[in-house]
Amino acid sequence: MAKLNATDWIWRDGEFIAWQDANVHVLAHSMQFGSSAFEGIRCYDTPRGPAIFRLEDHLQRLLNSCKIYRMEVPYTVDELVAANCELVEKNGLNACYLRPMVIRGYGAAGMVPFDSPVEVFLPCWPWGSYLGDHAMENGADACVSTWARMAPNTTPSMAKIAGNYLGGQLIKMEALANGYDEGIALGPDGLISEGSGQNVFVVQRGVIFTSPMNGTLLPGITRDSIIMLARDAGLDVREGPLQREMLYTADEIFLTGTASEVTPVRSVDKIKVGIGRTGEVTKLLQRTFLDLAQGKTEDKYHWLCHVRAERASAT
Ligand SMILES: Cc1ncc(COP(=O)(O)O)c(C=O)c1O
Known part of the structure; x- marks a missing residue:
């Protein structure tokens, strides 16, 4: 499992502070109640x-998550773009993972958050492949989780908020405890929802299927990118309800996410996916995605924000 690789600087509300000074009080609202909106970006x-x-x-998406939770962020997307670019440059990084966070800080005594200040932190650090190079190359071993995703109209799945990741932790820990790399969760309707931190794609007879935005999964930005790149390549992509058993009969399965990028799945519940090796559609999309990125x-x-060009235009 990956440990944090400290860098020098973290941006906090308009200024750079040392990594080790980016602390919050134990009674910060987000510590007690999970009210921290965040992003993962590569x-x-x-x-x-x-x-x-x-x-x-x-x-x-970060600002949307905050809006859903009535958190007022005093920065625009453009200001946060500039701050993130400055952060990467100041830390002297070429490749890294960025984790913008908007938290409710220290103040409110109870669950009602409005007496807690909204604070913005922008950390980043070097981070390799999430499920490991072996999984990227040969495929991950996945299981169907006994933990289901949240039902629509419970906690909003479109918001990327810390509290939502309690379910993700249960899915992931159960998978690891049972010797798998990743867990795939069903929704409350018993249909395929998503992985603990990835969206799921299934390929059958050349057609690519993925679960629809049905209130149980995060609208992944990698998912959206892959749908566009696959259609560009002339492939047939369909969003619609996916039955669990498609995981056992698929020719190919892959997971998408910022951390996981495009990771093939080679088995589900110990049943081999297709021929048990990374399939051609998955390989094509993995390559197309990474080459572009x-x-x-x-x-x-125009998916790439070039840090140096952005910094040059800011000065
Ligand atoms: C629960 C969940 N689903 C899906 C994804 C994939 O989203 P994205 O491609 O935007 O990283 C993530 C990763 O952020 C996630 O945490």
Whole structure:
């Protein structure tokens, strides 16, 4: 499992502070009640220097998460774009993972949060592949979790908020305890929802299926990117309800997420997926995605925010 790789600087509400000084009080509202909205974003090392993948989209999702929870953030997406670029440059990184966080700090005594200040932290650190290089290459071993995802209209799945990740932790810990790399959770309707931190794609007879936005899963930015890249490549992508048994009969399965990128799945509940090796559709999409993110192919959707160009235009 990955341990944090400390960097020098963290941005906090408009200023840079040392990594070790980015502390909060134990009675901060977010500590007690999980009220911390956050993002996970990757910065890739490209021929034009560090470039952050779909930074604006991630920051917009962050502000949306905050809006759902009535957290007033005193920064615009543009201001947060500039701050994140400055952060990467100041830490001297080419490739890293960024974890913007908006927390409710210290103040409120009880659950009602309005007496707690909203505070913004922007950390980043170097982070390799989430499920390991072996899984990226050969596929992860997954299980169907006994833990289901939240029902719609309970805690909002569109908000990326710390409290939602209690379910994710149960899914992941159960998978690891039973010798798997990752758990795939069903929704309350028994249909495929998502992994503990990834969206799920299933390939059957050349058609790519993924679960719809049905109130049980996070609208993944990688999911959206893959749908666009697959359609660009002329592939048939369908969003619709997916039965659990499709995980056992699929030709290919892959997981998508910022941390996991495009990770093949080679078995589910010890049943081999397809021929048990990374399939051709998965390989194509993994390559297409990474080539674009690493600046090796044309960035036709303007998904890359080039840190140096952004910094030059800011000065
Ligand atoms: C629960 C969950 N689902 C899906 C995803 C994939 O989202 P994205 O591709 O935006 O990283 C993530 C990762 O953030 C996640 O935590």
